[in-house]
Amino acid sequence: GSKDTSPGQTNTDTKKEELSGKIVIGGSTALQPLAAAAAAEFMKEHPQVQIEVQGGGSGAGLSEVSNGNFDIGMSDVFAESKSNIDASQLKDYKVAVVGMTAAVNKDAGIKKLSKEDLIKVFTGKVKNWSEVGGKDVKITLVNRPDGSGTRATFDEFALDKQTPAEGITQDSSNTVKKIVNETPGAIGYLALSYFNDDSVVKLAIDGTDATEDNVASGKFPVWAYEHMYTKGDPKPVVKAFIDYMMADPVQSNIVPAQGYLSVTKMQVERDAEGKLTNK
Amino acid sequence: MNQVYVKQNVEESHQNMKKASPVLEVKDLNIYYGEHHAVKHITMPIEEKSITALIGPSGCGKSTFLRTINRMNDLIHGARSEGEILYGGINLLTPKVDVVQLRKEIGMVFQRPNPFPKSIYENLVLSLKFSGIRDKKKLKDIAEDCLRKAALWDEVKDRLDKSALSLSGGQQQRLCIARALALKPKVLLLDEPSSALDPISSSKIEELLLKLKEEYTIIIVTHNMQQAARIADKTAFFYQGELIEYGNTDQMFTHPAEKRTEDYISGRFG
Amino acid sequence: MNQVYVKQNVEESHQNMKKASPVLEVKDLNIYYGEHHAVKHITMPIEEKSITALIGPSGCGKSTFLRTINRMNDLIHGARSEGEILYGGINLLTPKVDVVQLRKEIGMVFQRPNPFPKSIYENLVLSLKFSGIRDKKKLKDIAEDCLRKAALWDEVKDRLDKSALSLSGGQQQRLCIARALALKPKVLLLDEPSSALDPISSSKIEELLLKLKEEYTIIIVTHNMQQAARIADKTAFFYQGELIEYGNTDQMFTHPAEKRTEDYISGRFG
Amino acid sequence: MQPSPNNEGRSLIQNKKKWTSIFNRNSEWRGKIWIYGSAIVVILSVIAITLFLTVQGLRSFVVDHINVIDFITGTEWYPDRAENPSYGALPFIFGSLTVTILAAILAAPFAIGSALFMTELAPKWGQKVLQPVIEILVGIPSVVYGFIGLSVIVPFMRTHVGGSGFSLLSGALVVGVMILPTITSISADAVRAVSHDLRQASYALGATKWQTIYRVVIPAAKSTLLTAIVLGMARAFGEALAVQMVIGNARNLPNAISDPSATLTTIITLSMGHSTTGSVLNDVLWSLGLVLLIISYGFILLIRFISRRGQIS
Amino acid sequence: MTSKITNRIALTVIVLCALVMTATLAALLGYILYHGLSAISLSFLTKDSSSFQAGGGIKNQLWNSFYILFATMLFTVPLGLCGGIYLSEYAKPNKLTQFIRSCVEVLASLPSIVVGMFGLLIFVNYFGWQYSILSGALALTVFNLPVIVRVTEDALQSVPRELREGGLALGVTQWHTIKTIVVPAAFPGILTGIILSAGRVFGESAALLFTAGLSTPNLDFSNWNPMSMTSPLNPFRSAETLSVHIWQVNTAGITPDIQTIANGSSAVLVLCVLGFNLFARMVGKFIDRKLTGKA
Numbered sequence A: 001g002s003k004d005t006s007p008g009q010t011n012t013d014t015k016k017e018e019l020s021g022k023i024v025i026g027g028s029t030a031l032q033p034l035a036a037a038a039a040a041e042f043m044k045e046h047p048q049v050q051i052e053v054q055g056g057g058s059g060a061g062l063s064e065v066s067n068g069n070f071d072i073g074m075s076d077v078f079a080e081s082k083s084n085i086d087a088s089q090l091k092d093y094k095v096a097v098v099g100m101t102a103a104v105n106k107d108a109g110i111k112k113l114s115k116e117d118l119i120k121v122f123t124g125k126v127k128n129w130s131e132v133g134g135k136d137v138k139i140t141l142v143n144r145p146d147g148s149g150t151r152a153t154f155d156e157f158a159l160d161k162q163t164p165a166e167g168i169t170q171d172s173s174n175t176v177k178k179i180v181n182e183t184p185g186a187i188g189y190l191a192l193s194y195f196n197d198d199s200v201v202k203l204a205i206d207g208t209d210a211t212e213d214n215v216a217s218g219k220f221p222v223w224a225y226e227h228m229y230t231k232g233d234p235k236p237v238v239k240a241f242i243d244y245m246m247a248d249p250v251q252s253n254i255v256p257a258q259g260y261l262s263v264t265k266m267q268v269e270r271d272a273e274g275k276l277t278n279k
Numbered sequence B, C: 001m002n003q004v005y006v007k008q009n010v011e012e013s014h015q016n017m018k019k020a021s022p023v024l025e026v027k028d029l030n031i032y033y034g035e036h037h038a039v040k041h042i043t044m045p046i047e048e049k050s051i052t053a054l055i056g057p058s059g060c061g062k063s064t065f066l067r068t069i070n071r072m073n074d075l076i077h078g079a080r081s082e083g084e085i086l087y088g089g090i091n092l093l094t095p096k097v098d099v100v101q102l103r104k105e106i107g108m109v110f111q112r113p114n115p116f117p118k119s120i121y122e123n124l125v126l127s128l129k130f131s132g133i134r135d136k137k138k139l140k141d142i143a144e145d146c147l148r149k150a151a152l153w154d155e156v157k158d159r160l161d162k163s164a165l166s167l168s169g170g171q172q173q174r175l176c177i178a179r180a181l182a183l184k185p186k187v188l189l190l191d192e193p194s195s196a197l198d199p200i201s202s203s204k205i206e207e208l209l210l211k212l213k214e215e216y217t218i219i220i221v222t223h224n225m226q227q228a229a230r231i232a233d234k235t236a237f238f239y240q241g242e243l244i245e246y247g248n249t250d251q252m253f254t255h256p257a258e259k260r261t262e263d264y265i266s267g268r269f270g
Numbered sequence D: 001m002q003p004s005p006n007n008e009g010r011s012l013i014q015n016k017k018k019w020t021s022i023f024n025r026n027s028e029w030r031g032k033i034w035i036y037g038s039a040i041v042v043i044l045s046v047i048a049i050t051l052f053l054t055v056q057g058l059r060s061f062v063v064d065h066i067n068v069i070d071f072i073t074g075t076e077w078y079p080d081r082a083e084n085p086s087y088g089a090l091p092f093i094f095g096s097l098t099v100t101i102l103a104a105i106l107a108a109p110f111a112i113g114s115a116l117f118m119t120e121l122a123p124k125w126g127q128k129v130l131q132p133v134i135e136i137l138v139g140i141p142s143v144v145y146g147f148i149g150l151s152v153i154v155p156f157m158r159t160h161v162g163g164s165g166f167s168l169l170s171g172a173l174v175v176g177v178m179i180l181p182t183i184t185s186i187s188a189d190a191v192r193a194v195s196h197d198l199r200q201a202s203y204a205l206g207a208t209k210w211q212t213i214y215r216v217v218i219p220a221a222k223s224t225l226l227t228a229i230v231l232g233m234a235r236a237f238g239e240a241l242a243v244q245m246v247i248g249n250a251r252n253l254p255n256a257i258s259d260p261s262a263t264l265t266t267i268i269t270l271s272m273g274h275s276t277t278g279s280v281l282n283d284v285l286w287s288l289g290l291v292l293l294i295i296s297y298g299f300i301l302l303i304r305f306i307s308r309r310g311q312i313s
Numbered sequence E: 001m002t003s004k005i006t007n008r009i010a011l012t013v014i015v016l017c018a019l020v021m022t023a024t025l026a027a028l029l030g031y032i033l034y035h036g037l038s039a040i041s042l043s044f045l046t047k048d049s050s051s052f053q054a055g056g057g058i059k060n061q062l063w064n065s066f067y068i069l070f071a072t073m074l075f076t077v078p079l080g081l082c083g084g085i086y087l088s089e090y091a092k093p094n095k096l097t098q099f100i101r102s103c104v105e106v107l108a109s110l111p112s113i114v115v116g117m118f119g120l121l122i123f124v125n126y127f128g129w130q131y132s133i134l135s136g137a138l139a140l141t142v143f144n145l146p147v148i149v150r151v152t153e154d155a156l157q158s159v160p161r162e163l164r165e166g167g168l169a170l171g172v173t174q175w176h177t178i179k180t181i182v183v184p185a186a187f188p189g190i191l192t193g194i195i196l197s198a199g200r201v202f203g204e205s206a207a208l209l210f211t212a213g214l215s216t217p218n219l220d221f222s223n224w225n226p227m228s229m230t231s232p233l234n235p236f237r238s239a240e241t242l243s244v245h246i247w248q249v250n251t252a253g254i255t256p257d258i259q260t261i262a263n264g265s266s267a268v269l270v271l272c273v274l275g276f277n278l279f280a281r282m283v284g285k286f287i288d289r290k291l292t293g294k295a
């Protein structure tokens, strides 16, 4: 990937004008717009740097960065969670946080659920909303596919690692939202950024509203990092870009604009095993 | 039966017509393909149970004329005809005529043998099935009868269920004739039926036609003067869409009334 | 020049051959399509600067024979030939022969006019360009010369750059003949060149051939006996792949040596 | 008597030094190199595709030791489950085949009817109006079909058939419409190719138009018509994105055609990007690709079989 | 007269089938254009797409679509032509020919996703060309090659044998005859077929998901050096095409105007295909008229 970095120009001098080279970023489609927007800004400041942001999915991001094809692999899951990725080789940069919760169709008459009930709903033990205090409407599950970061996060932190029962599966958060909106009794899960209108109900879990503040404070458990991985220590130009990602202009402008939480705001931290610690 | 119809004196010739009983009477027939006037002012009676040969150079309108008799030309987009073809007192060219029924009474055989890609038996009985005959025994009888009439029975009786395409060209053509006979037509139209065949098959067809004329009225287009001379009772010479001369075959071949006929017959052109 | 070659006495006839100088000598030629023996033991010399007509019923092998002379039959999968066709002492059938060169020396014209869908001029000079002639002036001269020889110059001189397909059928065929002349062949093979044409075009082609034979050796297949009689010096009668009779045309048409020839010529079959 | 050899005769003997002719612009050799070269490319690409997909697709059986039988007959697909993952592809094979067959059942009658209309009833109109429209529709991208399916067919199904609207039936409908033009245009070609002589013969026997069509034209074109349908099915079978948008992608065996379901192609597109190279999930997706390849070979064999039978009769 | 009644009924059914089909197709086209045309504007066609704001355009996607189409044609046309010529003119009826024919058939009926997976394996990963125009075009080549071969073979087959014999009988070699007579005569048919196939290449998406990628780097349309990273001509950059864009927006887009973008892009796609079609017809007619001298 980074084969045509011109040698000699990437010296350690921090003068920005002298940065040059090519960076290939790829992976998670969720993180792609954020990276692309940041890259565009970065390239404006450093005309000699060319950044290519590709998609491909988190899986591709992790594989390709391990193979050395991408300079930066984007993923919305920890590399440790993928069995065949050697996470020790990779360096993790958590560039944003994304909160998630279940999205429920309005006809269900449900605004909040206990985690227990939520698990019952998603594992198919409960088939009608009336059984968990809603209206008499049949439950329709809308899932994300295997390997999806949203699904992995939701399964782990909202469903306590239970496998959801079978339902409709859509690879697109947009479509999930659309279906939940249109189908009576449907329930799915979305990143918080998708709850930007009132077409679906943003479910509160165990009495905690899914708000950014609650996520930041660690009260609301269903959230994940958006990661950027490099293989070992990054080249200077790559490092410069990642630093740029973590710095304030991006974290306080582009990150919230795209519906993510800035990592800097987080009061808690989580490791690959899911252990929560206060910062 | 020794009238000679020359275009110029069609009127007289009609008065001369006594002994012959025409089964078809063509009156002032004009056929057009779009703007192209392909057949011009043809008037001729066709005698019952006789063979009438149509000769003339390529493109003179023989096929067009023949195909108009059983309204096959209806299928050609832009073809249209004026005038009368009387058959049993009815003008075949009026729209009211049921062409499906008409074609059952006036059968047709084409230049290139065109058996259906089905078994020999199926070829023979398909038209009967079209007409709604379902009785197996009857179908079989008719099929055998037609094959016998077409002098094909002995050659194919053991393989009626074989594909008709497995027959030789000559056999295929005889099968097509047999197929046309199945509906017991009154008139049989043949458009150069033997021109695609070898000499032996060709002469078999000629024999067959001579036998068939005892029962059917036959009109045959041929480019082979000798064939016309051998089998036809009457011959009509077409040239550039016009009927130049029409009369008894022997007379026409020996003493043609028109110079152009003579030139054509003797091979000076065409 | 009054020998009659009958298949049985080919040997004698060869000895009789004195005045004539054969440009082609066919010796015991057999042609097969797979298993099918299409042309059988043909032996015949072809005289220089004369017209030789090949006649016979359909499927008798005329075209096959003709197409073997310039090795056009090589193109047909499964066709194969045995025997000799000597031309300038070389057996044309040996694999060593450069067929491309051969076809330049032995030109061919087909039944259906086949001008290339290019301009008239392009049709004429295509083969020359291929042979490496690039000089514009020279190409133009040759084109004009050929068109004149083919009696087409006056009709097309003003529209040499128009598509050849805009010509009438007869003109197209003459263009094809002109095209074949461009390479100055020694021999010209024609396979029913006028059978797809109207009588007037047809007679123009006949005139043309009579003129061309002063320079070229011409072999023509025709199904029209009258045409053969009108233009050919020698006529060969083929039947079922065999050369039944070969001789001077007038003699053959008046006193055929063989019964089958007589039958065929007088139209008793075919 | 021997004619004297002359110079022209000599020149007829071929030049033996063939290789020099490669440098000649018009040389047969140059042409042949091009021609045979591209034939080889065609062969190589087929072999390469088959080979690579096979090698990659067999990994899950060879490297990950998944049982082939379980893979093909299993009905549970949880390749990502931490404890006892299962790899049963049957629901997808079933889904793919059902969508394909349903689509063909939906599309074939209309397609063949339209082909007959274009060729037998209104040839001029068919040529001038229908033909271009069909060509355009063959060219409409499948995403667009899927997109319209999502916005029109799914809501329609939801209100009229019930459920979520995402179903086997929706998938079959979308794909059916998609292959409609394909089948129509091939069928029209097939019907047109029936010799005019045969129609003529039939009419001359006093057949009506329908009798001619039914008894003569259709039987004569039968094998090509079948081929057209199978080709349409092959296209339906291989379609991914349009189906994925409307079928619901549920991975269990559906109980009814109004249930959501999944196909081989939709599962591959859904999960490919989320899997890492060399992971079991990735390997089994390649195995699904291999199944897809094998079944499309099956379609080709079927077409071969049909057209061979067509030639015999 | 039952046969007459059957005839009536059957013919009516056929007409109905045709009507249903025409109606379906008309509704489809109508739907796409009705919803899409209002979304199309000059700025939609000439603006960069936006990753999260409303009002993005499709400039790059449109360019990418045409570029990939062009690259694909660059590979497929010469190869396909030669393959078609081989099958039509040189192939002897033997086992090898049969095998090649089967190969063409196999290629023609491969699911495009399989082609995409193959492309991912070989071009993207094995050759390391990444998600790029080159990988995408090569994958589409696999997909389009059999179409061109078929089109060429059909067009050549409809050239009368007489023309070939005419050339050969003039002492022209087979290759030269094909080159100067047969192929030109078949040209209108070949060209029409190629342009029509362009429509399908243009709209292909599944094979491109895994080969050309879902993104486009920033392009500088004043930089036409194909080796430069920001050049639109660089064949080694990833390229999201228009149809992939529809898919992408619909799947993962987070802009508020997803529906508008998808509608507009669909309409542009359909209009392009329509354009190809009209163009094919026009060119075909023009050349045909020129060849037959009716012009």
Ligand SMILES: Nc1ncnc2c1ncn2[C@@H]1O[C@H](COP(=O)(O)OP(=O)(O)OP(=O)(O)O)[C@@H](O)[C@H]1O
Pocket: B033, B036, B038, B056, B057, B058, B059, B060, B061, B062, B063, B064, B065, B076, B223
């Ligand atoms: N379908 C058609 N459309 C337009 N013109 C036609 C059509 N069929 C025939 N013609 C024209 O009508 C004239 C008569 O044609 P017809 O086929 O009747 O001649 P023919 O005497 O049967 O010739 P042949 O001996 O070659 O069969 C010709 O000038 C021909 O070009």
Ligand SMILES: Nc1ncnc2c1ncn2[C@@H]1O[C@H](COP(=O)(O)OP(=O)(O)OP(=O)(O)O)[C@@H](O)[C@H]1O
Pocket: C033, C036, C038, C056, C057, C058, C059, C060, C061, C062, C063, C064, C065, C076, C223
């Ligand atoms: N390509 C071929 N493959 C197999 N058999 C062939 C082929 N061409 C001709 N024949 C057979 O060879 C024999 C001679 O055919 P040929 O074309 O030479 O006859 P012909 O005398 O030219 O007839 P016509 O007057 O009809 O042109 C025929 O029996 C024919 O069926």
Ligand SMILES: [Mg+2]
Pocket: B062, B063, B064, B191
């Ligand atoms: Mg005729």
Ligand SMILES: [Mg+2]
Pocket: C062, C063, C064, C191
């Ligand atoms: Mg011949």
Ligand SMILES: O=P([O-])([O-])[O-]
Pocket: A028, A029, A030, A058, A076, A144, A147, A148, A149, A150, A151
């Ligand atoms: O962020 P996703 O992996 O769920 O698309």
